[in-house]
Amino acid sequence: MLRLSNIEKYYRTGLRKHWVLKDVSLAVNEGEFVTIMGPSGSGKTTLLNIIGMLDDFNSGTYEFLDEPVHKISERKKTEIHKHYIGFVFQAYHLIDELTVYENIETPLLYRKVKGKDRKAMVADILDRFNIVAKQDLFPSQLSGGQQQLVGVARAIVGKPKLLLADEPTGNLHSTQGEQIMELFKTLHDDGMTIIQVTHSEKNASYGTRIINLLDGFAKEHSTKTD
């Protein structure tokens, strides 16, 4: 599904380069559930952002569904991630001024999905996640777990091919976290490709493969066998 080769990312401070990612290569196939692990500051989030086309890289190549991401325009990138990629954040990042329903609806609006289909899709997700009763509440009226549930709902409502999650349970209690991870597992079982960043071994265990990042190097590719 996607292939990163020799990706490098650095910031310049004066004449010195401060490396964030160095020579990272990685391939993810459709249907995988990959976990990126590593200590703080190892570049996990940056890597995830690069995969999600939210961040640029300095050198290397990146192909997403056979499109060379390093060559395509900003507009095209927006198109790709609008249609193929969903995001889940540690801090949920819901829009405070919108209700649960409206938050979930937002990506569909940007995708110009027709009103009737939109209603059906949002209703379907609300139903699936068991949050129909909460649809008219604002984020501030929900618990963290519920907010993240909405976050996930929003990420997948448009049926993306790839779901990216950055410490999705980082702000949650363990039970709430488990709930979210269970949800991810279900999504994976239904065929969704997922890449998550996490510190937690336990969360990693839900996935099919672990990549360890250490100071910007993808040190080890370990394949987990179920």
Next chain:
Amino acid sequence: MFKNYLKTAWRNLLKGKTYSVINITGMGMGIGICILIFLFVNDEWSFDKFHSKSDRIYRAWVKEHFKGDIFFNSITPYPLGSELNDNFPSIEQTVRYTTINSLVKKNGNVEEQDVHLVEPSFLDVFDFNILSGSSSTLEEKHHAILSTKSAKKYFGDDSPLGKNIVLQVAGEWTDFTVGAVMEDPPFNSSIQYEILIPFENTTSYMSEFGMQCWTCVSVETYVLLNQGQDVDEFEKTVAPFIDKKVARDYKPGEYIVGFQPLADIHLNNDIPQGIVAVSDSRYPYILSGVALLILLLACINFTTLAIGRSVSRSKEIGVRKVTGATRPQIMFQFWSEAFLTVFAGVLLGIILAKFSLPFFNQIADKNLLLSPNPSIVMGLGGIFIITGIVAGIYPALVLSGYKPIHALKGIAATGKKSKASILTWLVGFQFVLSVVLIICTGIMQTQMSYLQNKNLGFEKSQVITFPYNVSGEGLVKVWEDGNKIHARLKDRLASNSSILGTSISSHALGSVGWLSLGYTDKVQNKFRNFNAIQVDENFLPLMEIDIVDGRNFSKEFDTDEKGVIINQAMISEYNLENPIGKLLPEPFNDYKILGTTGDFHFSSLHNPVDPLVMSYDMLPLIRAAPDMGSMDPINPKFSVKVKGGNLQRTIRDIQNTWKEVAPDQSFTYSFIDNDIDMLYRKETKLSNIIGYATVLALFIACLGLFGISALKISHKTKEIGIRKVLGASSSSILSWLSMDYLKLIFISAMIASPLAWYAMTKWLQDFEFHVGISWWIFVMAAIVTASVALIAVSFQSVRASRANPVESLRTE
């Protein structure tokens, strides 16, 4: 999608209530004043355009080059109209138009009344509609058309048709039959009328010579050109024709007749004023400029507050981008927020404009209406769209450009520095504008008070004046009667202790313009002129005008009838050293100079004091002068000096006495100082509007400052806490928080001062006598701005500086 934007916009408005109130109030006030100024400008620019043939109607002007002088007039020679009409097939019709200060008899009373004399074609060329009666009224010499207003005034609710109205034309009381009633001319018509009589009546007062004279001007001439006729072409064909007509006195090209479009009359100040009133073409521009700048202030508030809040908004932008929003979609969202605010501002503006319209009409001296007609709707639409675009431009273009990951982390990619500097520029611009307006207001008010308080060389307070309206045959008789009436009036008022004195003169002080006599100086071969007035021996003492040299007129010398008193300007103009006993220059050389006065200001301070000759008996002077002109008729005027105190009763006494001595006269009095104020009406109007605009601008700028200081301080809470923990006092925190603004105001004042100085120097040039621009006005403007700004900022900063540091550090 759009619904979603509006929803977020609306909820954002509700969430930041303070900021929304600031924005909407500012916008509302800005838009309100824009609406008022729009109405004003629209009215000014719509003058005379309501005539369906407006684009084909032109007014003739004449420019004569005579012995080195240029005489430029929009009042034209009498024969011009008929000559043009008879000789140029490219003209469809011509209309000659003039006015006389006539009198009308009403219930035994005599009242002054302007009467306009027009040719019958007036009704075809212009779109003034007859409401009832005959459209051929102007064909009959002694028929008249009344406007609705004057019909009501003279005939009440009865139909005036067929009835008589008694008007005085050329000293003769004449019956005119009312043949028609016409609609009142619109306020935005240069040509105003109450009573119209046929142009034919000019023959009763014009001399045979005057009606053929090409060097005297007496009427306005309007031409209606044929459809498609080019006016420049037309002017070219007229030139040789005119050259032939005036060949006796002028070489070809020395006497030019030109044509200005009808719609151009009201605001074209390059062509001298004719009979119809004109306005100042600069005012619409000045006022629109001020209104737009005020609106810009409100837009800047919107922008600065948006920048101030961008940190809290950036997360939302990030989320939207991550969920697939494109930059144009984010731009659209910010613009829809701006438009929502502006829409609320428009509604508020309409309400504010509606309520303040009567007040505005009063200070602007207009009769404006705020009704939903197409031009206002379009104007409002224009204001709405432009304001929305301008207000939203910064948030839309800059905030939408944030990179999603940066936006999510709350650090805008563009960096803090550039944002802060844009804020500084915008707030600085507001300060510059405020300081400019304050300086202008300061200088204008100083000038206005200078005009009111300047020593004019006479005492203007507590003097009332009223005219004796001509009702005899010719000036000699009028003045004989006038003098008799004055003697009786003086006699009867002598016993009244509230009356300090009376006088009779051909002009009162505070009049729009005294008689000017012109002649060709044979020695210098040059056209010269001076002002003249007839006074009695009481006039100078009554007005407290001092005799500098020689003596006042006196009843004791019979020879004083051939004596004059002249002013300093006359002495200088004619180089009269030791003038007492000398004669006036030819052809006035049977007058001997008895005394001299200083240069008192008998005309407005727009003009220098011109040479003036005061005489006991002016008529021979007038007869000797080949050329005369006067804005003010030369019938007798009475001036009465009254004591302060019970003015109402004193005036009633005078009125009663007046009724006894002149039973057929109405009593229309005015105070001289009020008359003088009227001479500066235009400037008073402008300075008042600018004054109010300044207050408004300051208020809007302060609203923004209040908001932005709140935001700034909220970002500095932690820093304030740390400083306090390190031992800073409240007052040092306060001065630290205010210092930036003070610096900014100082720089703004530096930029604003030369701008304001330039504008005000231009404005003051209209006055021959004006105040100097002193440095303290600039300092004062800076201090006022600084004080007001600090007050606005202090609402937030005082609280912040007093707050317990533990609290502020904990909240971070």
